[in-house]
Amino acid sequence: MMDQTPQPLLIELLTEELPPKALQKLGLAFAEGIRKTLAAHHLLATDCAVRDFATPRRLAVHLDAVLGLAPEQAYTEKLMPAKIGLTEDGQISPALSKKLTAKGLGHLTADDLVHESDGKQDYLYARGLTSGSTLTQGLQEALDYAIGHLPIPKVMKYQLADGRTSVKFVRPAHQLMALWGSDIIDVQALGLPAGRTTLGHRFMCAHPLVITSPDTYAQQLQDEGKVVASFSARRQLIEQALHAQAAALDATIGDDPEVHALLDEVTALVEFPCVYLGEFEQAFLRVPPECLILTMRLNQKYFPLFEPGMGRLTHRFLIVSNMQVDDPVNIIEGNQRVVRPRLADAQFFFETDRKLPLAERVPALATSIYHNKLGTQLERVARVQKIAAYIAGQLGADAGKCERAALLAKADLGTNMVAEFPELQGVMGAYYAAADGEHPDVVQALKTQYRIRLDAPVQADTLTSAVLFMAERCETLVGIWGIGLVPTGERDPYGMRRAALGLINAYEQLREGAYLKVSNSLSLGLNELLAFTAGLYAPGTLAADTATQVQAFIFERYRNQLANDHDRSVVDAVLALEPPLHQVHERIRACEHFAKQPEAASLAAANKRIGNLLKKADDVPTQVDLAQLHEPAEQALADVMGRLEPQARQQFANGDFVGSLATMAQARDAVDAFFNDVMVMAEDPAVRANRLALLNSLHQVMNQVADISRLAQ
Structure with missing residues (x-):
């Protein structure tokens, strides 16, 4: 007789050899499926501990405190409006009687029902206690759920012993064990009735094992069956x-x-x-x-x-x-x-x-298709060479070594070793290049070209590697995106996200190695690099806006990455300007510093207000006519701007983003006074345009580092 005294429960499904790379996930999922369903039936005692087991031939779970009968459960069932559910004399209407019968509540009378208003009309509710599930009921449902929701990589269909019934599972199952204390629970799975026996090691245990209780399972298997179940x-x-x-x-x-x-x-x-x-x-x-x-x-x-x-x-x-x-x-x-x-x-x-020099393998790439819309591997190599030469020119690298590395980068695809072990692409090319006497920087570039990221600041001896790393990722991003193979939420077969993050990482490591200086915003611009790359493809190959779309994709990846370590509003403020990638961290640091200053909130709000005004205005003059400034507050703001703007712009040009924002923070009082005392949208068109020009000048210099309006709360 099952009762509410908790006892340990063991479930084991014995099978043929399970897929090794999926085994651990299968074991965890099986245990969680059983636990989750039994918990939903209120059959687990408080603090019930769960142990999962998984071996090549079994999935099992041990729960140390399971009830045989769940406690009675309170229920509330919303039925129907009272005016429909009850007759004029207050008795149950035929419609309500039918509904109660369908829900197994046909024994209730009108006096058993509760009236409650939902704000519009009275509804009838049935409230009471319902008997709890038995372990047999709950466990059968748990088995069905757990087996049906396993992360099975590939299902196979097989016949049961009767020769007629077919079932589907990851591998043929042979035995089911279900023990609650010393009792067998009457359940079944995959056509197998539950018992208390199992099999030990295929070769070191010749006889079936009779499991005494759930608590002895693991030890019996290890001692008698030569199986470590966990x-x-x-x-x-x-x-x-x-x-x-x-x-x-x-x-x-x-x-x-x-x-x-x-x-x-x-x-x-x-x-x-x-x-x-x-x-x-x-x-x-x-x-x-x-x-x-x-x-x-x-x-x-x-x-x-x-x-x-x-x-x-x-x-x-x-x-x-x-x-x-x-x-x-x-x-x-x-x-x-x-x-x-x-x-x-x-x-x-x-x-x-080794008998054929690596360079002599390059022409054979003409017979290897990279993508049917993008041509052969040899055509791809030619593009990567040109991108590498472009990047080298921007960074002052040796273009000859960079182009040589790009030329040889895919030559090892035609070797016997890479054909046998594709995982050794690049690694083998580096060995063969070294044996051919190629420059050490070229060899290193070949060896590291498939890394996910650059692990250290770029130095003189790793500059060629960084150039090849960037060139290949640019070619991949622009080419694959341009032919419409955009990554989705679930699929990214060409590793576009990884390529974007790799390119970002390369910019960061070039900055750390001083090849890209924060004070230089013009060197190796991402927009120019992507546009140059897109120009290497034959007309009509790529979508017209490919470079723009790829740039937006890269910044979105950067935004998600940075948001893990920085305030999202600060990240958004900086990336809204799509600044040079090697300046991003310094700009974020400056914004974080600025956001802590007492002037920040007021200036951010003012900046947002200015932005909204400028969006609505047409033909804002580029120059401020000082003679048209009549109000003291607008004259004061113009004076402050005349004093602060040159200093802020010079600090910005020097890469001193903290200083540039700090300088402009000094304009807070003048900005506040302007908005308190001056009507920007004056009736006189000339006055209005001049005031907008003044605000536009402030807006531009204030937003050099980031879109400060995005810091407004």
């Missing part, structure tokens, strides 16, 4: 074993993101992990280490070992096996036999590729 616990065991083995050999497994991704993947491939040491012939170390590392990690799921400190690859690697044996020699030798041909292939590819 994904996180299994991952921790593997990580500890890897580090211990590496430390014993005075080595390290590395700490780059690929190591963590591989750790997640091998955790999803094994149920009872054991770590063994393998090695290969040291002669293979003559091959670029990236090739060996990639083939070991990607193809074999091994963890290469590196020398500590220097990080140099060794000839040893660690194997995460799913078998615990007394003598692992056969496992180790088998893995070494498997990896040797892989490494030999890498060696063969490298040595074969």
Whole structure:
């Protein structure tokens, strides 16, 4: 008999091997789906703890305090207007009777109903207590929901044992376990009735396991079934074993993101992990280490070992096996036999590729299509070369090296190594270029061209790299956008957002390296750069407003990025002017400083008012006629402007944005007095135009750094 005494609950779905890269998400989603639905049925006790389990062949969840019967729940049901629901003598009308029956409330009488007004008319409400859900009811719904909402990468359809019924799931399911305390709950999923048995390790546990209770599940599986059920616990065991083995050999497994991704993947491939040491012939170390590392990690799921400190690859690697044996020699030798041909292939590819200089591979790019609307890779290379030369000219870089880097940038696409390992684009080109005797700056540019961002301020030896980095992203942004492949909320297959952020980052690092100075607003303007890039395409290839649209896209990306660290109104104020990218941070700093000053609110409000006046005015004169200024307040404002404007403009030209805004802040009293004492829209057209000209002059100098009106509250 189910009651309201909480007991632990265990649900396990036993399957064929699940997709390893999706396993952790599947386990978390399965557990959350069960928890969420049971909570909605009020079947979880207060502070019920949830543990998720996921192995290559099972998804499971343990909840430590689940009720067999949910408490009675208060309900309120709005029915219909009283004048419709009740007859003239106050009895239930046929319409209301029908509705009550449909809602399972047919036992209610007119006296049981509540009258309440919604402000317009009286409505009838049914209020009361309804029996709580049983665990059987709630758990069946929870299973259906959890299975139906799993983030399954690809569903497969298979037949059940009866040979007639078909179901869809990520992999065929074989058993379902549902235990509440010591009792089996009568539920089913994917055509499987619930039981209390499961299977242990495929090879190290020959018999089914009978689970005593939910609380013994994890320990029984580990002790009797040789399965570590918890994904996180299994991952921790593997990580500890890897580090211990590496430390014993005075080595390290590395700490780059690929190591963590591989750790997640091998955790999803094994149920009872054991770590063994393998090695290969040291002669293979003559091959670029990236090739060996990639083939070991990607193809074999091994963890290469590196020398500590220097990080140099060794000839040893660690194997995460799913078998615990007394003598692992056969496992180790088998893995070494498997990896040797892989490494030999890498060696063969490298040595074969070296026979043809990288520069001689460039003409072959004419047969490789970049995009059917944008031509071949060779045509793309020609565009990137011209963009690189343009950028080099703006920055004072060596145009010859920049063009050479652009020429060779895609040549490695035709190599055997990149054909086998596309992830090594650029990296292999750098190795081949170095072997051909190319300039070190060119080699470095090839190696770093696919990075997401520049990690340090640009220096003399990384200037060529920065130029190629920018040129390629400009070509991508303008070309792909121009043919209509604009990123959407869900899709960005050409990495346009990443390219925009990379271009922004390059401007920032050029500023940090002093190649773009805050005091120079003319060097390498984004608008000019994008317009130059758009001009390299054949007429009619791109949409007419491509450069403008791409610039707006880049500033929008910058706005979202900056809003993470700065006040949104300050960011909007600065970016409203679409200033030179390398000045943005200094302008934001100046605006933040200005916004804290006592004059800021008044000047921002005045600036907003001036902007509105100017928008409504026609043909505002460019010069102020001082002889037409009759009111003392407007004369005083003109005097203040005559004194402050030259200083503010010079400070702005010198890149002293804080000083420029501080100078103009001194105009606050004169501005306030002007708006208090002067009627701007005077009846005399000449007076009105002259006052607007004065305000226009103030507006222009005040808004050099940012659109100050956007700081107004």
